[in-house]
Each structure stands twice: as structure tokens, then as C-alpha cells.
Amino acid sequence: MSVIAEIIDTLENKIGKLFSKMQFLEKNNLELRDKLTNATQIIAQQSEQIELLKKQYETLKIANTLLGSEDNKRDTKLKINSLIREIDYCIAQLSD
Known part of the structure; x- marks a missing residue:
């Protein structure tokens, strides 16, 4: 009987440890x-x-480009040309 009791105690301890570990x-x-x-x-x-x-x-970059900084002269010219084309297109649409 004592062997069975030891096995049960061991199992209870292991189950308790597993339960604690699970928590x-x-x-x-x-x-x-x-x-x-x-x-x-x-x-x-x-x-x-x-x-x-x-x-x-991007907004600051565009504003800087439109202000014509020395670093972005090419970009400034391209942006101005783009704006001019858009304005020309709008004028053409309005005159139709």
C-alpha cells in the first residue's frame, strides 16, 4: 500500500507543478x-x-521648388511648365 501511496503522492506533486506551470x-x-x-x-x-x-x-518640396531655390532650378522650371500646361488646358476647355 505504501508504494501506491507514494505513486499517488508523486502524481499529485507532478499534477500540482503542471497546474502551477500552466497558470x-x-x-x-x-x-x-x-x-x-x-x-x-x-x-x-x-x-x-x-x-x-x-x-x-512633399508639400515643402513643392513649395521650395515653386519658390525657385538654387538647388531645384530644373524642378522649378518643370513644375511651372506643368502648371502652364494645366492652365492652357483649362482655358481650352472653357473656350469650347
Whole structure:
């Protein structure tokens, strides 16, 4: 009988350890899910900021080009020519 009792005690100990480990892993899993959710939200916010900054950069680049900075003379001429073509097209549409 004592051998059976020892086996049962050993099984109870192992089951208790497994249960404790399972609870720890579940808690750890929840924490990791929370961290993942937070990281996902941060990534989404940063992606929005990146897109906003890209748009602002393009706007500044166009404004700088239209102002005729020395660095972008070619771009300035191309942009002005493009605007003139658009205006000519609009005038042609209005006169039809």
C-alpha cells in the first residue's frame, strides 16, 4: 500500500507543478498578448505619423521648388511648365 501511496503522492506533486506551470504560462501569454496589442497600436500610430510627414515633406518640396531655390532650378522650371500646361488646358476647355 505504501508504494501506491507514494505513486499517488508523486502524481499529485507532478499534477500540482503542471497546474502551477500552466497558470504561469497562461498569465505570461496574457501579458504577451497585451504587449503585442500595445506594439501593434504604436506601429499603427507611427505609420500614420510617417505618412503625414511624407505628405508634409512633399508639400515643402513643392513649395521650395515653386519658390525657385538654387538647388531645384530644373524642378522649378518643370513644375511651372506643368502648371502652364494645366492652365492652357483649362482655358481650352472653357473656350469650347
